[in-house]
Amino acid sequence: MDLNNVLGFPILSLSIFLPMFGALVIWLFVRGDRAVRWAALAVSVATFIVTLPLAFMFDKNTAHMQFEELHPWISTFHVNYQLGVDGISMPFIILTSLLTIICIISAWECIQTRVKEYMLAFLVLETTLIGVFCALDAILFYFFWEAMLIPMYLIIGVWGGKNRVYATLKFFLYTLAGSVLMLIAVLAMYFKAGHTFSLLAYMDYPFDFTWQFWIWIAFFIAFAVKVPMWPVHTWLPDAHTEAPTAGSVILAGILLKMGAYGFLRFSLPILPDASQYFVPFMVILSLVAIVYISLVAMMQTDMKRLIAYSSIAHMGFVTLGTFMFTQVALEGALFGMISHGFVAAALFLCVGVMYDRLHTREIAAYGGVANVMPIFAAVIILFAMANVALPGASSFVAEIMVLIGTFDASAITQRICLYR
Amino acid sequence: MANVTFPYPFPEHLFALMPEMFVAVIAMALLLLDLFIARDKKAVTAYIAIATSLTAAVLTVQAMMPESVTAFYGFFVLDHFAVLAKVLICLGTAFGMVLSVSYMKEEENVGEFYVLMLFSMLGMMLMVSATNFITMYLGLELMALCIYVLVGYQRDVLRSNEAALKYFILGALSSCMLLYGVTFFYGVTGSFDFIAIGKGLAAAGSGSHTAVMLGLVFIVAGLAFKVSMAPFHMWTPDAYEGAPTSITAFMSVAPKVAGFVVFIRILVDAMPALQHEYTMILTAMAVLTMAVGNLGAIAQRNIKRMLAYSTIGHVGFVMLGLIAANSEGYAGIMVYLTIYLFMTMGAFAVIILMRREGIQGELLDDFAGLSRVRPGYALAMGLLLFSLAGIPFLGGFWAKYVVFMAAVQAGHLYLVLYALLFSAVGAFYYIRVIKYIYFDEEKVAFNFDESRLMQATVVVMTIAVVALGFYPDPLMDLCRQAVAGLI
Numbered sequence: 082m083d084l085n086n087v088l089g090f091p092i093l094s095l096s097i098f099l100p101m102f103g104a105l106v107i108w109l110f111v112r113g114d115r116a117v118r119w120a121a122l123a124v125s126v127a128t129f130i131v132t133l134p135l136a137f138m139f140d141k142n143t144a145h146m147q148f149e150e151l152h153p154w155i156s157t158f159h160v161n162y163q164l165g166v167d168g169i170s171m172p173f174i175i176l177t178s179l180l181t182i183i184c185i186i187s188a189w190e191c192i193q194t195r196v197k198e199y200m201l202a203f204l205v206l207e208t209t210l211i212g213v214f215c216a217l218d219a220i221l222f223y224f225f226w227e228a229m230l231i232p233m234y235l236i237i238g239v240w241g242g243k244n245r246v247y248a249t250l251k252f253f254l255y256t257l258a259g260s261v262l263m264l265i266a267v268l269a270m271y272f273k274a275g276h277t278f279s280l281l282a283y284m285d286y287p288f289d290f291t292w293q294f295w296i297w298i299a300f301f302i303a304f305a306v307k308v309p310m311w312p313v314h315t316w317l318p319d320a321h322t323e324a325p326t327a328g329s330v331i332l333a334g335i336l337l338k339m340g341a342y343g344f345l346r347f348s349l350p351i352l353p354d355a356s357q358y359f360v361p362f363m364v365i366l367s368l369v370a371i372v373y374i375s376l377v378a379m380m381q382t383d384m385k386r387l388i389a390y391s392s393i394a395h396m397g398f399v400t401l402g403t404f405m406f407t408q409v410a411l412e413g414a415l416f417g418m419i420s421h422g423f424v425a426a427a428l429f430l431c432v433g434v435m436y437d438r439l440h441t442r443e444i445a446a447y448g449g450v451a452n453v454m455p456i457f458a459a460v461i462i463l464f465a466m467a468n469v470a471l472p473g474a475s476s477f478v479a480e481i482m483v484l485i486g487t488f489d490a491s492a493i494t495q496r497i498c499l500y501r
Numbered sequence: 502m503a504n505v506t507f508p509y510p511f512p513e514h515l516f517a518l519m520p521e522m523f524v525a526v527i528a529m530a531l532l533l534l535d536l537f538i539a540r541d542k543k544a545v546t547a548y549i550a551i552a553t554s555l556t557a558a559v560l561t562v563q564a565m566m567p568e569s570v571t572a573f574y575g576f577f578v579l580d581h582f583a584v585l586a587k588v589l590i591c592l593g594t595a596f597g598m599v600l601s602v603s604y605m606k607e608e609e610n611v612g613e614f615y616v617l618m619l620f621s622m623l624g625m626m627l628m629v630s631a632t633n634f635i636t637m638y639l640g641l642e643l644m645a646l647c648i649y650v651l652v653g654y655q656r657d658v659l660r661s662n663e664a665a666l667k668y669f670i671l672g673a674l675s676s677c678m679l680l681y682g683v684t685f686f687y688g689v690t691g692s693f694d695f696i697a698i699g700k701g702l703a704a705a706g707s708g709s710h711t712a713v714m715l716g717l718v719f720i721v722a723g724l725a726f727k728v729s730m731a732p733f734h735m736w737t738p739d740a741y742e743g744a745p746t747s748i749t750a751f752m753s754v755a756p757k758v759a760g761f762v763v764f765i766r767i768l769v770d771a772m773p774a775l776q777h778e779y780t781m782i783l784t785a786m787a788v789l790t791m792a793v794g795n796l797g798a799i800a801q802r803n804i805k806r807m808l809a810y811s812t813i814g815h816v817g818f819v820m821l822g823l824i825a826a827n828s829e830g831y832a833g834i835m836v837y838l839t840i841y842l843f844m845t846m847g848a849f850a851v852i853i854l855m856r857r858e859g860i861q862g863e864l865l866d867d868f869a870g871l872s873r874v875r876p877g878y879a880l881a882m883g884l885l886l887f888s889l890a891g892i893p894f895l896g897g898f899w900a901k902y903v904v905f906m907a908a909v910q911a912g913h914l915y916l917v918l919y920a921l922l923f924s925a926v927g928a929f930y931y932i933r934v935i936k937y938i939y940f941d942e943e944k945v946a947f948n949f950d951e952s953r954l955m956q957a958t959v960v961v962m963t964i965a966v967v968a969l970g971f972y973p974d975p976l977m978d979l980c981r982q983a984v985a986g987l988i
Contacts, residue, residue: 155899155973155974155977156978157974157977157978157981158902158903195872198876220902224898225893227892227893227898228892228893228894230892231887231892231894234932234935235935235939238936238939238940239939239940245940249936250929250932250933253932254925254928257892257925257928258922258925261925262918262921264905264921265905265909265914268905268906268909268917269914271906272909272910
C-alpha cells in the first residue's frame with residue numbers, strides 16, 4: 082500500500098507524542114513552578130509549530146488521507162498504528178494545538194497549586210486529543226479516545242470548583258459507559274470485515290443493513306454522550322461548571338467535537354444506509370437540543386452553566402448539519418465545530434477572568450463590569466454576539482450554511498428551523 | 502509424545518522435573534537452615550527464598566524443550582503452556598515474598614513463612630504440569646494447605662484466625678467436591694488421565710449421561726472455588742481481608758494462574774465432548790461472577806476487601822476466555838493473568854508501603870491526600886488503578902481486550918456486551934480510590950516504610966503496566982505460542 086505523505090516524515094507521530102515526551106521531560110527534570118510554566122508553554126508552542134505544516138502542506142484537491150503513517154502495532158490481532166488526516170480532521174489538530182497553548186497561558190496566574198501536575202495533565206491530554214483526530218485504526222482511535230479520560234478526570238477533580246468530585250465522576254462514568262459500546266461495535270466489525278481494524282477498509286466494505294443498524298446504534302451511544310446530544314447531555318453542565326477555566330476551554334473547544342467527529346468518521350462513511358435510516362431520529366434529537374436546551378440555557382443564573390447549555394444547542398446545529406446529507410449542511414457542520422471551538426473557548430476564558438476577580442459565577446454579580454474593565458466588556462460582548470451567530474461572526478457562516486443545507490433537504494425541517 | 506535426545510546425563514523425566522526438585526530440596530534445606538538464623542536476621546531466609554523462586558523460573562525456561570515432554574508415564578507434562586504458567590507462578594511468589602519482607606517487619610518474623618510459600622509454589626508448579634487428576638490433586642492440596650496456614654499466620658489477630666478457618670473449611674469441602682466429581686469420570690471411563698477421560702467421555706453412550714453430568718458439575722464447582730468464581734466466591738473477601746497483606750497479594754495472583762491453567766487443561770483434554778454443557782455452566786457463572794465482583798466492590802470501605810471483590814470481577818472477565826474455548830481465548834487468559842499479576846502486585850505494594858503505626862493503611866480513607874505527600878506513590882497507584890479499570894495506554898486495557906476479542910470470535914457477543922457494561926461499573930470503584938488519592942485532603946499523618954526493595958517493586962510494576970499498555974505485542978505473541986500446542 083502506498084502511503085500518501087508529502088513530507089516523507091512522520092509529522093503526525095511527532096505532533097502526537099511531542100507533548101507527551103515534553104511532559105515526561107518536565108516531570109523528570111524541571112523543578113519550580115515558574116520553570117514548569119515556561120517549559121510547558123515551550124512544549125505546547127513547539128507542538129503548534131509542528132502541526133502548522135499540516136495546514137500549509139495540505140493538498141486541498143484530494144479526498145484521500147494525507148501525511149499517512151502505517152506500522153504494525155499488535156500483529157497478533159492485526160492492529161496497526163495507522164495515522165492520516167483529511168480535510169475533516171486536519172483543522173481539529175490545529176485547533177487542539179492552538180487551544181492547548183491558550184489553556185497553558187490561561188493557567189499562568191490562576192493555578193497556584195500543583196502547577197506541575199496541571200501542566201503535565203494538559204500536555205498528556207493534548208497527546209490523546211491529537212491522537213484521536215489522526216487515528217485511522219479503530220483500536221488506535223479507541224485507545225486515544227479512552228486515554229483522554231485519565232487527564233480530564235484529574236483536571237476536573239483536582240483543580241475544579243466546590244462540587245468537582247461529583248462532576249468528574251459523572252463525566253468519567255458517562256463517557257466510559259458510552260464508549261464501551263463503541264469497543265464492542267469495533268470488535269464485531271473486525272470479524273465481519275475480514276480481520277482488519279482499518280477504518281479505510283471498513284469504508285469500502287459493504288455491511289448489510291441489519292448489521293449496520295446495530296453497529297450504528299452502538300456508535301451512536303458512544304458519540305452522542307460525547308457530543309453531547311439530548312437526552313444524554315446532563316454530564317456536560319456539571320463538568321463545565323466545576324472544571325477549571327482551561328478545563329472548560331478544552332472541553333468546549335475539543336472534547337465536544339470528538340463526538341461529532343466520530344459521526345463524521347465512523348457513522349456516515351462506514352454505515353451510510355443506517356445513517357440514512359436514522360436521519361429523522363437524529364433530526365429530532367438535534368432539534369430538541371437546539372430548541373429545548375436553548376430554553377434551558379435562558380433560565381440559568383450561573384454563567385458557566387449558561388455557556389455549557391448554549392454549547393449543547395450549538396452542537397445540535399452540528400449534528401443536524403451532519404445528518405442532512407447535503408454538502409452545504411455538512412460543510413456548515415464542520416465550520417460550526419471549528420467556529421464553536423473558538424467562540425466557546427473564548428467565552429469560557431472571559432468567564433474565567435471574571436471568576437478570578439469576583440469569585441462567583443452568578444450572572445447577577447457581574448453588574449457594572451463595563452465600568453471597571455471597559456475593553457474586557459467590549460471583548461466579551463464581541464464573543465457573546467459571535468455565539469449568537471450575528472452576521473459577521475464565524476458562527477453565522479456555520480449556522481446559515483446548516484440552515485440552507487437543511488432547507489435543501491426537507492420541507493418539514495425548514496418550517497421547524499424557521500420558528501426556532 | 503516427543504522423542505528428544507537430551508544433552509544432559511539425566512533420565513528424561515527427571516530433567517523435566519528439575520525445577521520442582523530444585524524447589525523441594527531448597528525448601529527443605531531452608532527449613533533446617535532457618536534454625537541457625539538469628540531472629541532479627543530472618544530477612545536472610547526471605548532473600549534465599551526469593552532467589553530460589555527466581556532460579557526456579559530460570560530453570561523452568563531452561564528445561565523447556567521445542568516439543569512437550571512427558572514424564573512418569575504420562576503423569577507429568579512440560580509443554581510451553583506449563584512453562585509460561587510456571588514462570589508466572591514463580592514471579593508471583595517471588596514478588597509475594599518481596600512484599601512479605603516489608604510486611605513482616607512489624608510481625609513475628611519466622612522463617613517458616615517463606616518455606617511455606619515455597620512449598621505452595623511447588624504445589625502450583627505440579628498442578629500446571631498435571632495431565633492426570635491424581636497429580637493435579639496432589640499439587641492442588643500442597644498449594645492449598647500451605648496457603649491455609651499462611652492466611653492464618655497472624656495467630657494473635659482474630660480476623661486472621663477467622664479468615665483461615667473459613668478458608669480451610671470451605672477449601673476442604675471444595676476439594677471433596679472435586680474428588681467426588683473425579684470418581685464419576687473414573688467410573689465412566691476407568692482412567693484418571695485427562696486425555697484418556699476425554700476419549701472415554703466422547704465414546705460413552707447416553708446411558709452414562711447422568712454420571713457424566715454429575716462429574717462435570719462437581720469438578721467445575723471444585724475448581725471454581727479455587728479461582729473464586731461466583732457462587733463459590735464467599736471465602737474470598739474474608740480470606741483476603743484477614744490474611745497478611747503480602748499473602749493477599751500472593752494468593753490473588755499465583756493460585757489464580759495455577760487454577761486457570763488446570764481449568765484450561767481439564768476443559769481442553771478431558772471435556773471436549775462436554776463443550777456444550779460446560780459452556781452453559783460457565784456462562785451462567787460468568788454472568789454471576791462479573792455482577793458479584795463489580796457490584797460487591799462498590800460497597801467496600803476496606804481496600805483489601807475491595808480488591809478481593811475486584812479479583813472476583815476480573816475472574817469473571819477471564820472466564821470469557823474459557824467460554825470462548827478457542828486458542829485466542831486461552832492465550833487471552835494467559836495475557837490477562839500476566840498483566841493482572843503486575844497490576845495487583847504493584848497495588849498491594851503501595852498498600853503495604855502505606856502501612857502506619859497502629860493503623861494498617863487499609864481503609865479507603867487512609868489514602869486521602871496521598872498525592873500531596875507522596876506524588877510518586879500516588880502516580881504509581883493512580884496508574885495501576887486506571888489499569889485495573891481497563892483504561893487505555895495501560896496494560897489492563899489489553900488484558901480485557903484479548904479475552905473480549907476471543908469471546909466475540911466464538912460468537913458470544915451478548916456476553917461481551919454484558920462484560921463491557923460491568924467493566925464500566927468496575928471503573929467506578931477504582932477511580933473512587935483515585936478520588937481519595939488526588940482530590941481529598943490529607944487526614945492522618947503518613948508514615949511510610951522506606952524500603953528500597955519495595956520502592957523498586959512499585960516502580961517496576963508501574964513501568965511494566967505502562968510499557969505493556971503501549972506495546973503489548975510481545976506478550977500476546979508469547980502467550981499465543983504457549984497455547985499453540987494445547988489444541
